[in-house]
Amino acid sequence: MEYLENRELSWLKFNQRVLEEASAPETPLLERLSFSAIYQSNLDEFFMVRVGSLTDDAKNNDKKKDSKSGMTPSQQLDAVFTAVRRLQPSAEEAFHKNMNDLAAFGFEQVSFKTATAEELTFLELYFKREIKPFISGIVVNDAMPFPFLKNKELYVVTQLGSGKKTTIGLIPLYSEHIERMIPLGADGRRFILMEDVVLHFAHLMFKSYKVIDRAVIRVTRNADIMVSGKGAEFRSRMEELVVKRTKLAPVRLEISDVFSRNALDYICKKLKLANVRVFTSRIPLDLSYLYALQDLSDDPKLHYNVRSPRKPAALSDSKSIFSQVKAKDVLLSFPFESMNQSFIKLLQEAADDPKVTSIKITLYRLAKASKVIAALCSAAEQGKEVLVMIELRARFDEANNIEWSKHLQKAGVKVIYGPQDFKAHSKLLLITRKAQGGGFDYLTQVGTGNYNEKTSSLYTDLMLLTADRTIASDAEKVFDALLNGTFVEDSEKLLVAPLCLRDRVLAMMDEQIEISRSGGKGYIAAKVNSLSDTAIIEKLVEASQAGVKIELVVRGICCVIAGVEGYTENISVRSIVGRFLEHSRIFIFGKQGSGQKIYIGSADYMPRNTIRRVEVAVPVEDEKLKKRINDMFRVLMSDNVKARKMLPDGSYVHIKPREGTEIINSQEYFFDEAYQRLEDKEKRRSQLSENRKKASEKKSAAAKKKAPPKNKTADKTSSAPKKRGRPKKSETK
Numbered sequence: 033m034e035y036l037e038n039r040e041l042s043w044l045k046f047n048q049r050v051l052e053e054a055s056a057p058e059t060p061l062l063e064r065l066s067f068s069a070i071y072q073s074n075l076d077e078f079f080m081v082r083v084g085s086l087t088d089d090a091k092n093n094d095k096k097k098d099s100k101s102g103m104t105p106s107q108q109l110d111a112v113f114t115a116v117r118r119l120q121p122s123a124e125e126a127f128h129k130n131m132n133d134l135a136a137f138g139f140e141q142v143s144f145k146t147a148t149a150e151e152l153t154f155l156e157l158y159f160k161r162e163i164k165p166f167i168s169g170i171v172v173n174d175a176m177p178f179p180f181l182k183n184k185e186l187y188v189v190t191q192l193g194s195g196k197k198t199t200i201g202l203i204p205l206y207s208e209h210i211e212r213m214i215p216l217g218a219d220g221r222r223f224i225l226m227e228d229v230v231l232h233f234a235h236l237m238f239k240s241y242k243v244i245d246r247a248v249i250r251v252t253r254n255a256d257i258m259v260s261g262k263g264a265e266f267r268s269r270m271e272e273l274v275v276k277r278t279k280l281a282p283v284r285l286e287i288s289d290v291f292s293r294n295a296l297d298y299i300c301k302k303l304k305l306a307n308v309r310v311f312t313s314r315i316p317l318d319l320s321y322l323y324a325l326q327d328l329s330d331d332p333k334l335h336y337n338v339r340s341p342r343k344p345a346a347l348s349d350s351k352s353i354f355s356q357v358k359a360k361d362v363l364l365s366f367p368f369e370s371m372n373q374s375f376i377k378l379l380q381e382a383a384d385d386p387k388v389t390s391i392k393i394t395l396y397r398l399a400k401a402s403k404v405i406a407a408l409c410s411a412a413e414q415g416k417e418v419l420v421m422i423e424l425r426a427r428f429d430e431a432n433n434i435e436w437s438k439h440l441q442k443a444g445v446k447v448i449y450g451p452q453d454f455k456a457h458s459k460l461l462l463i464t465r466k467a468q469g470g471g472f473d474y475l476t477q478v479g480t481g482n483y484n485e486k487t488s489s490l491y492t493d494l495m496l497l498t499a500d501r502t503i504a505s506d507a508e509k510v511f512d513a514l515l516n517g518t519f520v521e522d523s524e525k526l527l528v529a530p531l532c533l534r535d536r537v538l539a540m541m542d543e544q545i546e547i548s549r550s551g552g553k554g555y556i557a558a559k560v561n562s563l564s565d566t567a568i569i570e571k572l573v574e575a576s577q578a579g580v581k582i583e584l585v586v587r588g589i590c591c592v593i594a595g596v597e598g599y600t601e602n603i604s605v606r607s608i609v610g611r612f613l614e615h616s617r618i619f620i621f622g623k624q625g626s627g628q629k630i631y632i633g634s635a636d637y638m639p640r641n642t643i644r645r646v647e648v649a650v651p652v653e654d655e656k657l658k659k660r661i662n663d664m665f666r667v668l669m670s671d672n673v674k675a676r677k678m679l680p681d682g683s684y685v686h687i688k689p690r691e692g693t694e695i696i697n698s699q700e701y702f703f704d705e706a707y708q709r710l711e712d713k714e715k716r717r718s719q720l721s722e723n724r725k726k727a728s729e730k731k732s733a734a735a736k737k738k739a740p741p742k743n744k745t746a747d748k749t750s751s752a753p754k755k756r757g758r759p760k761k762s763e764t765k
Contacts, residue, residue, distance in 0.1 A: 042564075052609075069320055079284045080283070142224040169194065188203040189249045191243045213225065225317070234246050251282045253278070286312075288313060343710060353379070361497065361654040364497070367493075379408070388416060391417070391418050392511045421448050425455050438592055451519065458634050459648070481494075509523060528648055549579075563591060587613075631651055633647060673698075
């Protein structure tokens with residue numbers, strides 16, 4: 033259909049928007065380089081997961097066509113490889129320009145062409161003393177198995193000559209004893225990469241051969257592998273998977289320069305890779321070192337303005353968070369507000385509160401030194417019932433989660449792994465506390481992001497805390513189902529995938545369609561990371577055709593094309609890519625006012641979220657909080673600095689501020705708002721304290737004025753010092 037976009041090509045357009053930030057003039061120079069590294073890292077994961085999956089599909093059933101584009105897996109792969117090659121010149125241009133511009137600030141990545149004579153002498157000595165003892169050259173021949181090339185590791189490859197014969201030489205470059213960035217100056221800003229040094233001196237590694245050609249290579253391996261199961265054996269099987277993944281088939285070979293065709297063909301044959309999967313890059317094959325440049329200069333021109341999460345204005349330090357949430361719902365917004373001073377503090381309070389009887393939580397991704405884990409272990413050690421559903425299949429976090437699961441069990445936490453074949457991606461917490469006078473109170477938290485202190489300062493996310501008993505009852509159903517390996521089949525307020533989320537979303541869209549068909553103004557809005565669920569897309573198209581106004585903020589994959597006449601002309605799509613990763617999910621049905629329904633949750637509008645995972649979304653019912661979310665959405669739709677608008681051909685263009693209009697960078701706006709909200713709270717507190725002081729002084733003055741006059745003689749007598757003569761003898765004893 034003309035209004036549908038292929039998922040993989042849509043994702044590549046998203047990564048192109050990331051790459052654009054590497055050239056954005058308003059983005060500070062070192063931050064631009066970080067976006068180059070992010071672009072490359074994104075592409076690595078894309079090849080490992082999506083290209084890996086398509087590769088398997090092409091082998092197993094290449095006749096199966098994509099429902100959006102009608103392409104077979106092989107056709108999708110060809111389209112992906114073409115699109116990636118088209119982006120490469122932009123990636124190279126951005127990198128080289130930014131590195132050149134850094135020279136004005138004392139930075140220089142040196143090559144052997146730009147090194148001084150003194151540096152060349154130093155580097156030869158450095159190679160012999162500091163590098164060569166820790167690496168070795170491998171001569172490849174048919175008499176021995178081809179060496180295993182590790183995923184994403186760098187190797188120097190050489191074509192070697194010996195008489196009339198040629199062969200291949202490989203030098204693995206990974207070693208914990210060798211620094212990748214070799215400083216050539218005291219401050220480290222002038223440096224050379226280790227792979228360039230080894231490449232230059234590769235002939236010293238193969239003294240019996242003549243080095244005919246040389247290059248740096250890097251292999252990307254398939255990572256699309258899943259394990260199903262449950263119970264105690266599941267963790268063991270996941271540990272096996274983590275090891276197995278490192279040995280899966282290659283899906284891409286990157287090479288740093290033009291290399292001997294015969295030698296390259298030989299390598300591809302050994303790796304079982306078609307030549308179409310070879311990508312040449314004239315920039316370093318691993319750009320992760322660029323993040324380290326951030327620490328080499330504190331020049332404010334090179335960095336974003338310093339921003340730190342604020343203490344949430346909605347919470348008071350003088351009361352427990354539980355008591356405050358019992359009084360009213362609380363909405364938290366990250367990274368603009370602090371997770372440590374809100375959610376982490378709540379968990380720590382719950383762990384130490386003798387009246388808290390149980391804590392239940394779902395965990396997906398965690399920080400390396402997790403305060404969440406520490407609080408949960410503390411609670412268990414203090415005798416509370418602690419139930420943790422930890423998702424061992426969280427891709428690329430499997431090993432971390434396996435270790436945390438062991439740590440939790442040692443502390444006495446009951447650990448479960450969720451239903452077979454379905455990941456639990458929900459962000460759900462339920463705390464039960466003994467109520468004064470008998471019974472129990474509950475606090476339920478539902479969020480859009482992981483319980484990860486590190487990413488909470490890098491991702492935009494929302495979190496609702498509520499004491500609503502119906503929501504708590506629904507949350508209990510979720511945990512019961514997770515415990516039993518089943519699914520929630522019915523819930524009152526929460527939307528719970530896989531059985532009671534998508535159908536209810538579609539039903540709420542139908543309500544807006546009916547409003548429009550009845551002459552009213554139907555409205556649907558959503559902020560998600562990705563949109564690819566065909567059922568939801570078709571319903572959005574139906575709504576657009578019925579006259580419903582639809583506003584979508586979709587960071588990444590968006591398989592519906594906006595503005596296509598006859599289908600999606602009432603749909604607008606924006607994507608915001610900026611300093612922080614847009615990660616919050618908001619579902620809005622109806623115009624602001626009575627009858628409007630708003631949800632936040634963990635699910636994107638993708639089939640993997642709506643029908644193949646355990647996801648939870650919670651209604652925002654407090655009118656003040658609904659207004660806050662509506663205001664947030666309006667700001668997102670007004671962003672004219674970091675927002676791009678989708679055009680009817682599926683391309684994206686930057687939204688630029690019109691002359692005389694306010695410049696709005698939504699992420700900076702929300703930070704300013706968090707600062708202002710806290711400042712206003714402090715002013716109100718200060719004013720209240722001043723008013724109390726004045727009232728107290730006024731009351732005191734009035735009391736003095738009304739008091740009866742004292743006896744003047746008595747006053748005079750009591751206040752005058754007594755005349756004392758020489759003490760009597762009795763007084764000195």
